[in-house]
Every structure is written in C-alpha cells, then in structure tokens.
Amino acid sequence: xxxxxxxxxxxxxxxxxxASERLHLTQSAVSRALAQAETRAGVRLFDRSARGxxxxxxxxxxxxxxxxxxxQLRDLERSVRDERRAALRVRLVCECYTAYRWLxxxxxxxxxxxxxxxxxxxxxxxxxxxxxxxxGAVDVALxxxxxxxxxxxxxxxxxxxxxxxxLVGTTHALxxxxxxxxxxLRNHALITANTxxxxxxxxxxxxxxxxxxxxxxxxxxxxxxxxxxARAGLGIxxxxxxxxxxxLESSDLVLKRLKAGPLLRPWRIAxxxxxxxxxxxxxxxxxxxxxxxHDR
Numbered sequence: 613x614x615x616x617x618x619x620x621x622x623x624x625x626x627x628x629x630x631a632s633e634r635l636h637l638t639q640s641a642v643s644r645a646l647a648q649a650e651t652r653a654g655v656r657l658f659d660r661s662a663r664g665x666x667x668x669x670x671x672x673x674x675x676x677x678x679x680x681x682x683x684q685l686r687d688l689e690r691s692v693r694d695e696r697r698a699a700l701r702v703r704l705v706c707e708c709y710t711a712y713r714w715l716x717x718x719x720x721x722x723x724x725x726x727x728x729x730x731x732x733x734x735x736x737x738x739x740x741x742x743x744x745x746x747x748g749a750v751d752v753a754l755x756x757x758x759x760x761x762x763x764x765x766x767x768x769x770x771x772x773x774x775x776x777x778x779l780v781g782t783t784h785a786l787x788x789x790x791x792x793x794x795x796x797l798r799n800h801a802l803i804t805a806n807t808x809x810x811x812x813x814x815x816x817x818x819x820x821x822x823x824x825x826x827x828x829x830x831x832x833x834x835x836x837x838x839x840x841x842a843r844a845g846l847g848i849x850x851x852x853x854x855x856x857x858x859x860l861e862s863s864d865l866v867l868k869r870l871k872a873g874p875l876l877r878p879w880r881i882a883x884x885x886x887x888x889x890x891x892x893x894x895x896x897x898x899x900x901x902x903x904x905x906h907d908r
Contacts, residue, residue: 624878801847
C-alpha cells in the first residue's frame with residue numbers, strides 16, 4: 613500500500629520534493645522509497661529529467677490500477693469494523709465545477725451505504741475550496757491543484773486523473789494541426805472559465821515548465837459560452853475532456869491535445885479527521901463512478 617501511495621503522489625506532483633510535502637516525508641526518504649519500490653517491481657517506474665518525473669509505460673500500468681486497489685482495501689477495512697455510526701452531517705465542496713457533473717451518482721450510492729449521513733454541497737466555496745476546508749467552513753473537498761499545508765491536521769488521498777484538452781472551431785487556423793505546441797497557446801487566445809489561481813499556476817507549469825509567458829485569455833462563467841466562443845473562432849477552449857466530449861457530436865469543433873502528450877490533472881479528496889469515514893467511503897465510490905478517459 614505504501615508503494616501504491618508513493619507512485620500516485622509522485623505522478624500527481626511530478627517531483628520528489630512536492631511528493632515529500634504531500635506525504636509528510638523528507639525528499640531523501642521519498643527518493644529511497646521510490647528506489648525500493650522499483651527494486652521490488654523489478655522495473656523502472658519513472659523517468660527522471662530536469663523537468664521532473666514522468667511515468668514509464670510500466671509506471672502508467674501501475675498507476676492505472678493503484679487507485680482502485682487502494683480504495684478497495686480501505687473499503688474492505690471499513691466493512692470489517694462493522695461500527696455503528698451516529699447521524700452525521702458533512703459539507704462538501706469541489707474545487708473544479710467539472711465535478712458537479714458526475715458527483716450526484718456517487719452521492720446517491722453514498723446515501724445507500726451510509727443512510728445516516730447528510731451531505732450538503734457548499735457551491736459558494738468552489739473558488740476557494742482549500743481555504744474553506746482549512747478554516748472549517750467545509751468538511752470534505754474534492755481538489756485538483758489546491759495544496760494542503762503541512763501540519764494542517766487535514767487528511768487527503770489520491771483519486772484519479774482527468775485530461776485537460778483543447779477545442780477549436782473548424783475554421784480556426786489550428787483546426788488542421790495534428791496537435792498543439794506551447795507556441796500555439798502563446799499565439800492564440802485561451803478561452804476558459806474563471807479558474808482559481810492555483811489551477812492557473814498548475815496549467816502554466818505543466819505546459820511551459822519554468823517559463824511564465826503572458827497569455828491572452830477570454831473568460832466566461834458557463835461552459836456553453838466557452839464552447840460558442842470556440843465555435844466562433846475566437847481562440848482555443850481549454851476544458852476537461854469529461855466536459856468537452858459531448859460537444860464533439862457536432863461537426864463544428866475539433867479536439868486537440870498537446871504534442872508533448874496528454875495533460876493529466878490529478879484529483880484528490882481532502883477532509884477533516886472527523887469526516888474520515890464519510891470522505892473515504894465517498895472516495896471509493898468516486899473512483900468507480902467518475903467518467904473514464906477516452907484515448908484517441
């Protein structure tokens with residue numbers, strides 16, 4: 613289980629330093645643990661470069677099943693306890709509006725598993741989900757890029773990843789390109805939602821490395837407006853594939869990925885200790901109900 617948690621954290625953060633902060637270990641301890649995990653696996657799990665860590669093919673196969681296995685083990689542990697649980701009320705927020713599209717099915721399953729649990733969705737804290745969790749305004753948060761500080765007393769675990777993709781209209785200058793480069797993103801307006809600062813920083817780091825170019829952007833509060841702007845050729849829409857896929861049924865939009873490879877965004881569930889049972893049960897259900905990535 614420690615090896616699986618380690619590789620999930622390394623894949624989500626991209627460096628041993630950032631993984632050490634998440635795992636509350638020293639960087640040298642994380643490096644040793646990775647070397648030991650690779651020895652046990654008998655294969656290299658991550659390639660090292662100046663830009664950080666990237667999963668090898670073997671590492672990708674391990675990551676594909678690691679989250680599911682960990683969630684099954686935790687679910688089994690809770691079922692063995694067979695504890696009586698008193699009525700409980702938790703407040704939940706999602707850092708990215710994407711989650712509100714697929715969260716309801718998991719909440720329905722959660723209600724059948726924990727009938728004494730009442731879940732309240734705190735949509736008003738979406739743009740500052742991490743801060744709301746730290747200050748006690750919510751009990752559980754689904755996070756993509758928000759950072760939980762050390763010694764905060766909060767708990768977290770990895771869930772899965774979605775992919776950030778790009779949509780352009782068929783009349784756009786990039787419509788016939790096979791894939792996009794960082795230069796394409798610098799030269800054309802990016803059409804996005806009003807994303808939190810932490811997510812903007814993550815996007816820049818993943819696409820431009822240490823560079824921080826000044827990008828042109830158009831921001832809209834609703835997905836339909838982002839899609840319509842892309843159709844009109846106003847720029848490149850930046851969306852989760854889970855949101856973008858249904859709009860590809862029409863013939864006036866084209867999906868693009870980065871030439872460097874899929875832009876995967878890791879999801880985590882973070883929670884206050886008193887909400888642990890509800891949060892971990894929800895995490896198990898989310899892994900089984902969240903949309904899957906579609907490779908093209």
